[in-house]
Amino acid sequence: MAQELLSGRVAVITGAAQGLGLAIAEAFVAEGASVVLADMNEEQVVAAASSLGVGDRAIGVRCNVTDEHDVDAVVAAAAARYGHLDVMVNNAGITRDTTMRKMTLADFELVVDVSLKGAWLGTRAAAGYMREHGGGSIINMSSISGKVGNPGQTNYSAAKAGIIGLTKAAAKEVGFAGVRVNALQPGIIDTPMTAVLSDELKAARIADIPLGRFGQPAEVAQVAVFLASDMSSYLTGITIEITGGRHI
Numbered sequence: 001m002a003q004e005l006l007s008g009r010v011a012v013i014t015g016a017a018q019g020l021g022l023a024i025a026e027a028f029v030a031e032g033a034s035v036v037l038a039d040m041n042e043e044q045v046v047a048a049a050s051s052l053g054v055g056d057r058a059i060g061v062r063c064n065v066t067d068e069h070d071v072d073a074v075v076a077a078a079a080a081r082y083g084h085l086d087v088m089v090n091n092a093g094i095t096r097d098t099t100m101r102k103m104t105l106a107d108f109e110l111v112v113d114v115s116l117k118g119a120w121l122g123t124r125a126a127a128g129y130m131r132e133h134g135g136g137s138i139i140n141m142s143s144i145s146g147k148v149g150n151p152g153q154t155n156y157s158a159a160k161a162g163i164i165g166l167t168k169a170a171a172k173e174v175g176f177a178g179v180r181v182n183a184l185q186p187g188i189i190d191t192p193m194t195a196v197l198s199d200e201l202k203a204a205r206i207a208d209i210p211l212g213r214f215g216q217p218a219e220v221a222q223v224a225v226f227l228a229s230d231m232s233s234y235l236t237g238i239t240i241e242i243t244g245g246r247h248i
Contacts, residue, residue: 004032005229010082012036012074014065014122015092017045019191020141023217024089024224029054031225033087036078038063040092065092065118068125075125084133087228088126090119091141093159095193097152108155115159120166123181127174135178137228140167142239144187148247160185164239171237180236182227187243189215210245 011028015021016037025035025048034057039045042062049060059081063074079085093115096107119140130136145153146160164183171181188194188205194214197205206212220242226232227240241247 004030005225005231006087007032009033009086009228010036010078010084011087011089011228012038012078012085012122012126013089013091014038014063014074014118015141017041017048017060019193020186020189020217020220021089021091022048023221024091025049025052025058027218027221027225028087028228029058031229033228034058034082036061036074036081038065038074038092040064065090065121066113068121071118071121071125075122075129079129079133085126085129086136087139088122088130088136089139089141089224089228090122090163092118093141093143093156095153095156097156099152100154103155111155112159112162115156116162116166119163123166123170127170127179127181130179131174131177135180137232138170138179138181139224139227140181140183142167142183142185144185144241144243144247147185147241167239168237175236180227180232182232182235182237183239184220184223184227185239185241185243186220187215187241187246189217189220189242191217205246208246209243210248213244215242215244 017039037049037060045060049058052058064070142163143160145157149157167183
């Protein structure tokens with residue numbers, strides 16, 4: 001039997017009650033990790049952790065990623081419960097799509113706070129622990145929208161582009177301590193966030209994808225496993241596009 005890639009490791013995953021976060025949690029536990037799923041929806045995230053079917057190796061906790069005390073607490077809770085923290089996945093994000101002309105300042109700030117500030121707080125908290133405990137892997141969830149920009153997403157595209165800059169700068173700051181910081185940049189993935197798109201818009205998006213389909217959450221999760229594992233031990237500060245060839 002092949003060695004599990006994340007055997008004995010502990011990971012925190014934000015925005016993990018559904019979608020990409022839950023898919024990453026599923027992939028991590030399949031490779032032997034213990035996971036702390038964090039999300040604003042406490043009831044849903046506790047149920048999500050239970051659904052993984054690995055007993056005490058998965059717990060769900062409420063966490064507002066825009067609150068530094070919540071983020072610091074979930075990192076501390078993971079280390080206290082399992083003895084250490086090896087992987088941090090800053091996945092939480094939301095959309096409030098509309099044109100810039102119609103977008104309210106509140107909706108701009110909310111999306112940037114959850115996606116970018118949340119990733120910064122998670123990176124800071126995890127790196128603070130990891131640099132004192134032998135290193136680790138931090139994975140920040142960007143989006144192809146942060147590379148090319150999407151109409152109606154000036155808030156989301158700005159936040160996701162900012163995550164790339166955050167990832168590169170943080171990688172330079174903490175690499176000396178064995179802490180690796182990388183980013184994922186998914187394209188159109190079949191999640192609840194994309195399920196609301198009209199059939200016409202879905203068809204237009206697929207026409208731009210050389211592989212001719214939307215990606216699946218598990219396909220993003222497997223790249224997260226790679227970045228969390230020793231297979232990527234000499235990678236830091238990079239962004240991996242998971243787009244089926246869109247925008248190449």
